Amino acid sequence: xxxxxxxxxxxxxxxxxxxxxxxxxxxxxxxxxxxxxxxxxxxxxxxxxxxxxxxxxxxxxxxxxxxxxxxxxxxxxxxxxxxxxxxxxxxxxxxxxxxxxxxxxxxxxxxxxxxxxxxxxxxxxxxxxxxxxxxxxxxxxxxxxxxxxxxxxxxxxxxxxxxxxxxxxxxxxxxxxxxxxxxxxxxxxxxxxxxxxxxxxxxxxxxxxxxxxxxxxxxxxxxxxxxxxxxxxxxxxxxxxxxxxxxxxxxxxxxxxxxxxxxxxxxxxxxxxxxxxxxxxxxxx
Amino acid sequence: xxxxxxxxxxxxxxxxxxxxxxxxxxxxxxxxxxxxxxxxxxxxxxxxxxxxxxxxxxxxxxxxxxxxxxxxxxxxxxxxxxxxxxxxxxxxxxxxxxxxxxxxxxxxxxxxxxxxxxxxxxxxxxxxxxxxxxxxxxxxxxxxxxxxxxxxxxxxxxxxxxxxxxxxxxxxxxxxxxxxxxx
Numbered sequence: 001x002x003x004x005x006x007x008x009x010x011x012x013x014x015x016x017x018x019x020x021x022x023x024x025x026x027x028x029x030x031x032x033x034x035x036x037x038x039x040x041x042x043x044x045x046x047x048x049x050x051x052x053x054x055x056x057x058x059x060x061x062x063x064x065x066x067x068x069x070x071x072x073x074x075x076x077x078x079x080x081x082x083x084x085x086x087x088x089x090x091x092x093x094x095x096x097x098x099x100x101x102x103x104x105x106x107x108x109x110x111x112x113x114x115x116x117x118x119x120x121x122x123x124x125x126x127x128x129x130x131x132x133x134x135x136x137x138x139x140x141x142x143x144x145x146x147x148x149x150x151x152x153x154x155x156x157x158x159x160x161x162x163x164x165x166x167x168x169x170x171x172x173x174x175x176x177x178x179x180x181x182x183x184x185x186x187x188x189x190x191x192x193x194x195x196x197x198x199x200x201x202x203x204x205x206x207x208x209x210x211x212x213x214x215x216x217x218x219x220x221x222x223x224x225x226x227x228x229x230x231x232x233x234x235x236x237x238x239x240x241x242x243x244x245x246x247x248x249x250x251x252x253x254x255x256x257x258x259x260x261x262x263x264x265x266x267x268x269x270x271x272x273x274x275x276x277x278x279x280x281x282x283x284x285x
Numbered sequence: 286x287x288x289x290x291x292x293x294x295x296x297x298x299x300x301x302x303x304x305x306x307x308x309x310x311x312x313x314x315x316x317x318x319x320x321x322x323x324x325x326x327x328x329x330x331x332x333x334x335x336x337x338x339x340x341x342x343x344x345x346x347x348x349x350x351x352x353x354x355x356x357x358x359x360x361x362x363x364x365x366x367x368x369x370x371x372x373x374x375x376x377x378x379x380x381x382x383x384x385x386x387x388x389x390x391x392x393x394x395x396x397x398x399x400x401x402x403x404x405x406x407x408x409x410x411x412x413x414x415x416x417x418x419x420x421x422x423x424x425x426x427x428x429x430x431x432x433x434x435x436x437x438x439x440x441x442x443x444x445x446x447x448x449x450x451x452x453x454x455x456x457x458x459x460x461x462x463x464x465x466x467x468x
Contacts (some may be wrong), residue, residue, distance in 0.1 A: 011453035013462050017359075019367035020437050030358060047360040049464040050432070051321070057433070058320035059327050061340055066315060069341045073311050116368050240395060 007032065008042050017046045169249050177201045183261055183283035189215070194281050196225075196261060198254075203254040205236055205261075210248035214241040214280065217265065224266040225275050227258035234258075238270040260284045290400045293317055296361055303351055315344065318362060328433035339376055343369040374435035427452060428459045439456040 015021045016029045033040040118206040172178055178197040185192035192215065195208040207225070217223060217240055225236040236252040264271075294302065294313045302310030322343060327336040346368050354364050430441045442452045 009457075011457040014457050015364055015438060015453070018431050018438075018456075019370060020431060023377060033359075034357065043359060045464055046460055047363045049460055049467050051360060051362040051366075052467045053428070053432070053463055054321040054325055054362070057328070058323045059324040060320045061323040061337060065337050065340065066319070069314060069319075069344050072345060074342060 004036055004038055008039065012042050013039070013046055017043070017050055019100055021092070165248055172206050172249065173195050175199065175202075178204075178206070179285070181261060181283045181285060183263060183281035185281050186279050189280045192281050194263060194283075196283075198258065198285065200257055203256050205252040205255060207239060207250045207252060208248075209239070209250050212241065214263075216241050220268055221265050222268045222270065223263050223280065224270045224274065225252055226262045226264065227255050228260040228262065229255070231259075233262070235270060235272070236261075238266070238268075258285050265270045291435075297356075300356060300361060311344075311348065314347070318365060320360070324367060325366055325433060326369050326373045328429075329370065330376055331433045335376065336373075336439075339369070339373050346372065363367060370432075376437060385459050425459060427455050428463075431456065 008046045012021065012025065012029060012248055016026065021029070025159060027042075029039075035041050117134040139244060177199040179199070181196050181198055183194040183196065188285070192213055194212045194214060197206045197208070198204070205225070205227070214223065222240060224238045226233040227236050228234075236255060239252075260283060262274070263280045264274040265280060293316065294310075299313055299317070303314065319340065323340050326343070327333065329446045330336045330339055343365070347365055350368075352405060353369045354361070357366065366450065427438075427441055427445070430436045430444065431438055436444065438452050438456065439449065441447075445452070447455075
């Protein structure tokens with residue numbers, strides 16, 4: 001008797017009811033229950049109380065589950081084809097019809113737990129990043145190309161300008177009506193020299209800027225070209241002597257005839273009459 | 286709330302009818318036990334759709350293996366609820382279930398389910414709810430962990446940080462409290 005009580009006290013019967021024991025223990029409990037009515041009675045008590053505890057915590061499954069589950073058991077009856085939906089209920093027939101409709105067995109949609117969207121998202125993201133990098137690179141290249149194009153255009157313009165100038169120079173040299181006159185430095189400015197081309201027929205005077213040897217003038221002064229006609233100086237315009245000049249020839253004011261040409265250093269803009277002691281070069285026609 | 290009447294038989298009648306493969310027995314079985322079983326299943330498996338699938342599997346298994354049940358092994362419900370619990374526990378421990386459900390906090394589930402659903406109150410059990418709630422919380426939590434959460438008593442001991450012997454004692458004491466109130 002004492003042994004049985006101790007056995008019951010271990011709590012193994014509770015674990016048996018909860019299904020939380022090994023198969024060996026299970027057989028042992030079942031054997032004990034068969035042998036000893038006290039154990040069997042104790043087991044019954046435990047089972048009943050757990051059953052009532054479950055009932056107390058019951059959750060009503062949804063109404064249409066009844067039809068679904070009974071329907072799936074129904075296949076075991078073979079030809080016995082129909083369950084009444086709610087066999088003993090007393091409501092009107094229409095209700096019953098409704099019930100039967102409710103009880104139709106509907107195939108549950110398969111649960112698809114795919115990783116598809118995860119992968120699709122990752123792929124899209126990767127594609128986006130790749131595209132962004134590609135666009136960035138292309139944009140850089142485009143900008144490089146634009147810069148190159150711009151510098152090419154500029155150098156092309158430069159060449160065109162140069163060709164134009166050279167054309168003009170060439171026409172001056174080819175034109176037989178032009179006479180070259182070398183203006184030489186005055187005693188004060190012996191190193192200075194300037195060449196000009198004069199065409200009385202076309203009334204044109206052209207300075208060879210590229211090859212002139214003149215001291216650079218400051219900002220307050222400019223060189224002024226004069227033609228001496230019958231002993232009187234005639235203004236032919238002003239020019240600068242700048243070392244980095246891109247201009248190679250310069251056309252001056254027109255004149256039909258001249259006895260000689262001279263250049264004086266005058267205040268910027270030129271003077272009406274030449275300052276004779278500032279004469280730099282002089283040459284006779 | 287106009288509930289339809291349900292088929293109800295005594296346990297002996299039911300077992301006999303089930304042995305004879307009577308159609309009415311299956312309906313009676315469902316009407317008598319589905320809500321109790323579903324209460325247990327849906328506390329272990331929180332997702333309603335999955336819990337419903339398990340309830341269906343449970344009844345199919347009960348029906349198929351009914352020949353292995355004998356009355357001298359114990360009450361019918363004990364046998365059935367263990368089938369239900371095993372199916373539910375297998376489900377939550379299966380790999381695909383773990384992948385699709387994050388584990389939830391243990392404490393929340395039992396009460397949250399009561400709040401979410403219409404728990405059935407039976408007149409004959411009036412007052413029991415209150416009495417159960419007056420159970421010492423450590424006894425109740427062990428019963429609930431094992432009965433409604435699918436823990437083995439070994440796991441419950443680890444979870445609560447209590448020695449195995451104490452778990453067994455509290456489990457027994459808790460169930461004895463229940464017995465007192467039901468008798």
